[in-house]
Amino acid sequence: MTQAATFIAKASSSDGEFHPPSIEEFFPEPIFFEGTLFAITRINLIQMLATVVLIIVFLIGTRRMRMVPSRFQSVIEMGLDFVRVNIAHDLLGRKDGNRFLPILTTFFFMILFMNMTGVIPFLNIAGTSVIAVPLLLAIVSYVTFIYAGIKKSPSNFFKNSLMPSGLPWVLYILIIPLEFLSTFIIRPITLTLRLLMNMIVGHLMLVLFFSATQFFVVTLGGWWTLLGAGTLAFGFVFTLFEILVAFLQAYVFTILTAVYIQLAVAEEH
Structure with missing residues (x-):
């Protein structure tokens, strides 16, 4: 049974009451290897599926590159060019942009594909809606911009990150801890x-609309069906909005990583 079907079943349970979605649904019971460190839940399977689909899409799209591209190759090239031109080169310049392009491209498409599973029927939950994936990507982003800064200026990176030039020395008592929190603690968080x-809220809203539709139409019936039609319409509109959010969150995460790298390799470092 899918996650959405579970919600609907709860919403129309025999007690005749509406049961809204719960945050507990993001902690499903293990399907495989229960009780071990390698326990796999339904959400883990969705994450694996999104990863496999992403790899297959790019393998097929780049396997036989042609001077006159096919439609599928054109779509792949447009996606790659979007990250390369609008994120990497715009923020980091051509040299550093090409240097960090692989990791920025990986961030963008991995997040996008995992976000999109939240609006795909029978999957119905984003692979990024549990903390493991966002935290892992944030740690990689964190390590990347620190590496970039140390590589650019081994002796001055931390000094310049914590002590902006041109300030009276007495202000550094306040500035250093604030800069440390801002740069090295708050960014990954x-x-x-x-x-x-964003992914948790989006999923809960979609399930709320569609389970409410099922409750009004099937459980209550009668004139309540009109409300069901309204919640169905809201659910459809919000689905389109979630598709936009899936793209925007991939873009925001990637562009912020590029900004952090750009700050780390700035000339004053």
Whole structure:
């Protein structure tokens, strides 16, 4: 039974009451290897599926590149060019942009594909709606911009990150801890929570609309069907909005990583 079907079943249970979606649905019971460190839940399977589909799409799209591209190759090239031109080169320049392009491209498409599973029937939940994936990506982003800064200026990266030039020395007592929190603590936390919370809220809203539709139409019936038609319409519109959010969150995460790298390799470092 899919996650959405589970919600609907709860919404129309025999007690005749509406049961809204719960945050507990993001912690499903293990399907395989229960009780071990390698326990696999339904959400883990969706994450694996999104990863496999992403790999297959790019293998097929880039396997036989032609001067006159097919439609599928054109779509793949447009996606790659979007990251390369609008994120990597715009923020980092051609040299550093090409240098960090693989990781930025991986971030964008991995997040996009995992986000999109939240609006695909029978999957119905984003692979990024549990903290493991957003946190892992945030840690990789964190390590990347620190590596970039140290590589650019081994002796001055941390000094310049914590001590902006041109300030009176007495202000550094306040500035250093604030810069440390902002640069080395808050960045990975906000990257993680921004992506995670958007996917959680989006999923809960979609399930709320569609389970409410089922409740009004099937459980209550009669004139309540009109409300069911309204919640169905809202659910459809919100699905389109979630598709936009899936893209925007992939874009925001990737462009913020590029911004952090750009700050780390700035000339003053």
